[in-house]
Amino acid sequence: MIDIGIIGAMAPEVEELISLLGDHRTARVSGVDYHEGFLEGKHVVVAQCGIGKVYAATSCEAMILRYSPRLIVNTGVAGALAKGLVPGDTVIADRLCQHDMDTTPVGDPKGLISGTGKIYFDTDPRSVKILTEEAAMLGMRAQVGIIASGDQFIASREERDRIIREFSASACEMEGGAIAQTCYLNSTPCVVIRAISDSADGEASVDYPTFLVSAAKKSAALTRALVRRY
Ligand code: ADE
Numbered sequence: 001m002i003d004i005g006i007i008g009a010m011a012p013e014v015e016e017l018i019s020l021l022g023d024h025r026t027a028r029v030s031g032v033d034y035h036e037g038f039l040e041g042k043h044v045v046v047a048q049c050g051i052g053k054v055y056a057a058t059s060c061e062a063m064i065l066r067y068s069p070r071l072i073v074n075t076g077v078a079g080a081l082a083k084g085l086v087p088g089d090t091v092i093a094d095r096l097c098q099h100d101m102d103t104t105p106v107g108d109p110k111g112l113i114s115g116t117g118k119i120y121f122d123t124d125p126r127s128v129k130i131l132t133e134e135a136a137m138l139g140m141r142a143q144v145g146i147i148a149s150g151d152q153f154i155a156s157r158e159e160r161d162r163i164i165r166e167f168s169a170s171a172c173e174m175e176g177g178a179i180a181q182t183c184y185l186n187s188t189p190c191v192v193i194r195a196i197s198d199s200a201d202g203e204a205s206v207d208y209p210t211f212l213v214s215a216a217k218k219s220a221a222l223t224r225a226l227v228r229r230y
Contacts, residue, residue, distance in 0.1 A: 003042040004227055005069035007060060009051045009175050012216040013076040017223065018046050029062045036067070040228035045069065049175065052151050053098070056175035060182040071124060071230060072190040074179045075223040077208075077215045079154050079200030081163060082145060082170035086196065087211040088218060090140050091171040092131045093147040093192040095120040096180040099163045099172065100150035110166050113181060119167075120146065121180035124189035127226060131193060134225035140218060145170030147192055149177030153208075154200040163200075172200050191226070195219040 008014035018024075021037030021044070028034070032055075035046045045067045049059035060072060078091060085091070097111050097120050104110055111119040128144055135142035148169035154160055163169050176192035183190035195215035198207035 002036070002045050002067040002069040004044045004230060005063045005067060005072045006044060006046045006223060007049050007056065007063065007072065007074050007179060008076045009049055009056065010076070011048060012213045013220065014046050014048045016217065016220050021046070029066065030058060032059045032062065034063060034066065040224060042227050042230065044227060052174050053149060053178035056178040057182045060179045064182070064186045064188050069188065071127060072179060072183050072188055073223055073226060074176050074190065074192040075219045076173065076175070076194055077197035077212055077219065078147065078171035078173040078194035079198050079204060080196045081160060081172055081200060082143065085143070085170070087198065087207060088215060089196045090135055090142040090218060090222060091147060091194050091196070092128055092135070092142055092144045093123050093176060094128055094144050095122055096147045096149060096177040096192060097167050097169065098150060098177040099148040099167055099169070100152060116181070116184065121177070121184045123180065123191045127189070127191035127230065130229045131191065131222060131226055134229065135222055138221065138225065140222065143170060147176045147194060148172045149174055153204070155202065155204040157201050160200045171196065193219050193222050
């Protein structure tokens with residue numbers, strides 16, 4: 001059994017963690033490489049799943065079925081929704097939702113995930129506590145809040161405001177909600193860590209490439225701290 005499974009969508013979000021693995025071995029499933037090894041004294045598996053909810057869910061499911069991790073961590077970057085968040089700040093999700101899930105025409109509340117009766121999936125409270133403490137020790141500005149996921153890069157004030165209004169989310173990205181749902185379906189604890197790369201508004205297309213790498217590294221550093229303490 002593996003201690004911790006780590007999933008990031010893109011190379012900058014996971015490549016440093018993969019490079020640090022001791023006793024590194026790789027297995028390929030459905031086009032995704034699962035990097036197994038030792039990090040901070042823990043037996044981990046790290047995968048770069050690709051962008052969006054389907055890649056996130058399929059690779060999370062494969063990771064759980066093949067490796068049975070005790071915890072899944074999703075690390076990466078996000079657009080800021082909460083006031084005061086700037087690039088490099090981190091958001092630790094205590095709950096996640098899917099802002100593009102909408103069966104309201106048949107009478108459901110916005111964001112309801114059919115079959116679960118839920119709009120929000122909780123993360124592992126112990127991991128949230130450890131991450132909050134470690135962020136402070138690393139001198140990172142961190143806030144705990146809701147992360148909203150969807151198959152859209154949010155880059156307009158209208159869409160940004162809609163997600164804040166409908167889901168009270170602090171940050172938006174494209175995988176965490178799918179990973180949280182998959183973990184819920186498998187009774188596997190999870191947590192999602194995101195560092196801010198942009199403000200999900202009209203400036204996002206310019207800010208995102210500027211801050212992607214530095215933000216991704218911050219989230220990975222916090223992930224590493226969690227692995228050490230977990
Ligand atoms: N990841 C980083 N920034 C994002 C944004 N603005 N929308 C969706 N995912 C993101």
